Amino acid sequence: MVDGQRVGRTDITGNERNTQQPDFDALMSNTDCIELAATCMRMAWQQRENIIRGLNMIGGVGIMDVKWPQGLKFRAVFDEPNYQEILRGFVGLDLRLFRENPFAASVIVYRVLDGVFTIRDLELKKGLEPRPTFILIDEAHNYFPQGDTEDVNRDTVEAMINRLTRLGRIRRIGVIFATHTPDDLNPLILQLTNTKIALRSEESVLERVGLKEYAGEITYAQDGVAVMKSYALRTHTITIRALPPQVKHRSHK
Structure with missing residues (x-):
């Protein structure tokens, strides 16, 4: 565990207030928790290195909203939308801020798609009839490329395609993949569409x-x-x- 660093900030009234601001570099420089988890789970050193590499990569894209709640010294909260609430109407995911960072955009897209699937899956497991959900993915070749790229692994891409298309049908999820370059699109999409x-x-x-x-x-x-x-x-x-x-x-x- 790593202590959060308390810093002072000025609010809109001009008064000084104390907040806890996480320092990602400080977090990653202290790998005690990862080492402890690796020991308890009897992980090979390669697995431990992969975890650290993955955390560094995710932290470097700058997309995580991290908060350190007051009074909870060793806890970080990663805020996400309430998918149950936002799926009641039309939702647009604006990725314009990540035009120069396709990996960050892909991480967000996959995380949101996972959240949508999870909600509909829970409804099905409870014996409810999932509400119909239609997902439109523009420029789909950016997020579901044909093969391995520097940012995306082909197995990961095809696992998500299978989940959305094959498993999504019974959960009343429909997907529209829009692209102007189908040559760059993963062939599994063309097969399952x-x-x-x-x-x-x-x-x-x-x-x-x-x-x-x-x-x-x-x-x-x-x-x-x-x-x-x-x-x-x-x-x-x-x-x-x-x-x-x-x-x-x-x-x-």
Whole structure:
């Protein structure tokens, strides 16, 4: 255990107040708790090193909100939203602050997806009927890449895909993976996706999602025109046209 460092801060009234501010470097410089846990659990030294490396990596991305409650000297609290409450309506996860740190964005996305799944899983285990949940993941290739990358392990990616798609169905979780570069997307998503919708794209992109035969209609189609392919359709494929944008993008004049 490592003591929190008490520092003084000035509040909005101008009065000095005492808070406890964690020092992550100080935490990681004292590995007594990790050593004790490793000894009790009879961990190999490689496992211990992996734990320390993982904690350093997570701490370095700067996404953790850590609080040291007053009077609780040796306890850190990691605040997260109440998923039960926020899942009552529409929720948007804004990752613009992490454009230059894709690993941090991936950590947040996976943590939130895990929280959503856990809530619906608890409802199912209690004998309740989970509320329908629809998850839209834009630029999905950033969070579910094709293979191992510097920031993401392929096994971890495919484990999350399996959890959301295969296990999520009985928990009434539907997922929409949106991408303009399916070549960069993990192939397991293309395999498990029951419905595919292709907007205006090059022939090579259409081939990747199994819609190459519609290249003539889609390659030079008007805005909003798309082909939808689904096992739920009696004809398997239909041509559709989306509504005009309801809000303007920054690039729109």
